[in-house]
Amino acid sequence: MTALIALTAEGAKTARRLQQALPDCVLYGRSARVADADRDFHDTGALIRDLFQQGTPIVGFCAAGILIRFIAPLLADKHAEPAVVAVAEDGSSAVPLLGGHHGANTLSQRIADALGGHAAITTAGDLRAGPALDDPPAGWVVDNPDRVKPVTAALLAGDSVGLTVEAGDVAWLDPDRFADEGSENVLVTERADRSGSDSLVLHPPVLAVGVGAERGVPAEEGADAVRRVLTENGLAAASVAAIGSIDIKADEPAVLAAADHLGLEPRFMTVQALEAEAPRLANPSDIVFKETGCHGVAEGAALALAGPQSDLIVPKVRLGRVTVAIAKAEKAVEGTAGRTGGRLFVLGIGPGQLSWRTPEAVAALRASQEVVGYDLYLDLCADLIAGKEQHRSPLGDETGRALKALTLAAEGKTVALVCSGDPGIYALATLVYEQVEAAQDRAIRGVRVTVVPGISAFQAAAARLGAPMGHDFCLISLSDLLTPREVIRQRLSAAAVGDFVVAFYNPQSLRRRTLLGEAREVLLTARPGTTPVAIARNLGRPGESVTVTTLAEFEPETVDMLSLVVIGNSESRLLDLPHGKRIYTPRGYAQKNDTSKTAGGIHQ
Structure with missing residues (x-):
C-alpha cells in the first residue's frame, strides 16, 4: 500500500487520477480542505511521521520541503526506509526524495507515466549506468x-x-x-x-527444488537434505526460486522445514499436475505411482515449478527418508504451479489509534490477500486493507471468524485475522490453535500461523494513567459466557489475597450486572478504600475518557463493555498533578535506597 497525501483540493484531484493507474494506494486528505478522501487527517506532521515509521511508501502532493522537514529527524537506515516522493499538485513533476534504489525511482517513473509528467530522477547510476546493480529485479x-x-x-x-x-x-x-x-x-x-x-x-532465480518425504520424518532431516544436495552440486541457495511437493505433504514437517531453510513458501501440487511431468522424469517409479498416483514426487515437483522450458539438473537424490531433485529454467522461475501452504496472520491492531499499531502488524496486513474480522476492527484499519477481499462478521461469531480465516489460508492464501488489542489476550489466537488441533484436514494443519502482538487495552490504560502496573499485576475477564462464575470468584479471591494490581476486561454488559460489584467487595476485604481505581473507556478512539476514583467511591454501575477497569494494590498511590491525576505502584526502590547508604549517609 502506498499513501497519497493531499493538502489541497487540487492535489487531491491529481491524486485521484493517479489512483486509477495505481489502485494499491490510499488517499489521505487534510480535513476541511479535501472532500471524499479515503481517510482524513488534521495533523500533517504526525501523519507523515507515523506512515514513515511504519514503512509506508509516501507520495506527497505538496512542496518537497514539507516532506523533508517532517521526515529529516527520523532518518537512520537508508536500506530500511520507505520510498518518499514529492509530486507537484498538477502532476507535472515527481521527485524521489528517499529510497531511489529501493522503489522511489521506479515509483516516480510510474507516477510520471500515469500523470503525463516528468520523473526528476537524480541518481547518477540510474541516469548514466542504467538499472541499479544493487536493486535487481525481484528474485535476483x-x-x-x-x-x-x-x-x-x-x-x-x-x-x-x-x-x-x-x-x-x-x-x-x-x-x-x-x-x-x-x-x-x-x-x-x-x-x-x-x-x-x-x-x-x-x-538469478532459475532453480526449483522438489522434495518428497515419508510420513513423520523429523523437520531437521528435510532442511539438512536440501542443504546437502545444493552444497554437493555446487549450487547457490540464492538462485532457488521455488520449492514444493505433492499436496498430501502440506503438513509434513520435513517438507516445511526444507522450505524454511531456503526462506521460501512451499508450493503443493495435485497428483494430476505431477503426473503430467512423467515423460520428463529421470527416475519414474511404479512404486511411487502405486502409493501416490504419480510416477515421481521430487522430480515432478521440481519440473512443474520450473516450467516447461526447464531441465532436471539434479535427478532424485535419496537421503534417508527424504528425496530431493532440482530443475533449472532458462529464465526466471515464476514458481506459480500448485498452491502455497497458506499463511495466517493473527494480529492485533491495538486499541485503534494509528500510532499504536505495531510495524509488524502493519506489514502483515499489507502482505495479506484477504482479511477476516469483526466489523469495527476492520473499520479501524480501513486504510491498510482497501482493495483487499474482506470477510466481516458481527460480534459473537468468534469461532466462525477463526475457522473462516483458517479455511481461506488452507486454500493457499495469505490471510489476516484482525483483533483489537493483542490477539493473545482475550482474543482469537487461542481459538485458532484450538481449531488447528481439532482439524483432520492436512491443509489446515499445514497452514503457517503467525501471531502478531499488539498493544493491549491494559497497556494503553497504564500509559494513560502513569505506572499502575509497576509491580505484580493480573488480568481477569468478568465475562461468564465462557468461564463459570465460580471460577471467576476464585480468581478474584486469589487476586485479593495476593495483593495484585488488577485490570478487569469485559467488566459489565447490559445482561451481566453483578460480578463487577462483587469484585469491588472482594478487593475491599484486602486493601484500603483509598486504593486508586481507574475506568478507561474507548482508549485510542474518538470519545476516549479516563476517570480516576477510589475503591470506596467506585460505582460499578457506571461501567460498560467499552471500558477497562484498573484497580491498584495496597501500595498503589494517586497523584494529583497539574496535568491531571496519575496512578503509580511502587516496586520498592525507595526502601532499597534507604538501606543502601554508606556510613556517611551517602547513597551508593
Whole structure:
C-alpha cells in the first residue's frame, strides 16, 4: 500500500487520477480542505511521521520541503526506509526524495507515466549506468554487495566492464553496456563456487527444488537434505526460486522445514499436475505411482515449478527418508504451479489509534490477500486493507471468524485475522490453535500461523494513567459466557489475597450486572478504600475518557463493555498533578535506597 497525501483540493484531484493507474494506494486528505478522501487527517506532521515509521511508501502532493522537514529527524537506515516522493499538485513533476534504489525511482517513473509528467530522477547510476546493480529485479540476489560500488564507478567512468552469463535472462542489465572482459566484471550464475573471482556476482532465480518425504520424518532431516544436495552440486541457495511437493505433504514437517531453510513458501501440487511431468522424469517409479498416483514426487515437483522450458539438473537424490531433485529454467522461475501452504496472520491492531499499531502488524496486513474480522476492527484499519477481499462478521461469531480465516489460508492464501488489542489476550489466537488441533484436514494443519502482538487495552490504560502496573499485576475477564462464575470468584479471591494490581476486561454488559460489584467487595476485604481505581473507556478512539476514583467511591454501575477497569494494590498511590491525576505502584526502590547508604549517609 502506498499513501497519497493531499493538502489541497487540487492535489487531491491529481491524486485521484493517479489512483486509477495505481489502485494499491490510499488517499489521505487534510480535513476541511479535501472532500471524499479515503481517510482524513488534521495533523500533517504526525501523519507523515507515523506512515514513515511504519514503512509506508509516501507520495506527497505538496512542496518537497514539507516532506523533508517532517521526515529529516527520523532518518537512520537508508536500506530500511520507505520510498518518499514529492509530486507537484498538477502532476507535472515527481521527485524521489528517499529510497531511489529501493522503489522511489521506479515509483516516480510510474507516477510520471500515469500523470503525463516528468520523473526528476537524480541518481547518477540510474541516469548514466542504467538499472541499479544493487536493486535487481525481484528474485535476483546480489551475492557480494561490496563489489557494486567499484563496478558502478567503472561503468560511470566509461571503463570496460566484463559480463559473463551462465544462467538467467539478463535483458534488464542492458548487456550492450558490457564487454567480454574488463577492469571490473559481473558474473551471473546459479553456482555457489566463484573460484576466487572478484567479480560482482548476481544469482538469478532459475532453480526449483522438489522434495518428497515419508510420513513423520523429523523437520531437521528435510532442511539438512536440501542443504546437502545444493552444497554437493555446487549450487547457490540464492538462485532457488521455488520449492514444493505433492499436496498430501502440506503438513509434513520435513517438507516445511526444507522450505524454511531456503526462506521460501512451499508450493503443493495435485497428483494430476505431477503426473503430467512423467515423460520428463529421470527416475519414474511404479512404486511411487502405486502409493501416490504419480510416477515421481521430487522430480515432478521440481519440473512443474520450473516450467516447461526447464531441465532436471539434479535427478532424485535419496537421503534417508527424504528425496530431493532440482530443475533449472532458462529464465526466471515464476514458481506459480500448485498452491502455497497458506499463511495466517493473527494480529492485533491495538486499541485503534494509528500510532499504536505495531510495524509488524502493519506489514502483515499489507502482505495479506484477504482479511477476516469483526466489523469495527476492520473499520479501524480501513486504510491498510482497501482493495483487499474482506470477510466481516458481527460480534459473537468468534469461532466462525477463526475457522473462516483458517479455511481461506488452507486454500493457499495469505490471510489476516484482525483483533483489537493483542490477539493473545482475550482474543482469537487461542481459538485458532484450538481449531488447528481439532482439524483432520492436512491443509489446515499445514497452514503457517503467525501471531502478531499488539498493544493491549491494559497497556494503553497504564500509559494513560502513569505506572499502575509497576509491580505484580493480573488480568481477569468478568465475562461468564465462557468461564463459570465460580471460577471467576476464585480468581478474584486469589487476586485479593495476593495483593495484585488488577485490570478487569469485559467488566459489565447490559445482561451481566453483578460480578463487577462483587469484585469491588472482594478487593475491599484486602486493601484500603483509598486504593486508586481507574475506568478507561474507548482508549485510542474518538470519545476516549479516563476517570480516576477510589475503591470506596467506585460505582460499578457506571461501567460498560467499552471500558477497562484498573484497580491498584495496597501500595498503589494517586497523584494529583497539574496535568491531571496519575496512578503509580511502587516496586520498592525507595526502601532499597534507604538501606543502601554508606556510613556517611551517602547513597551508593
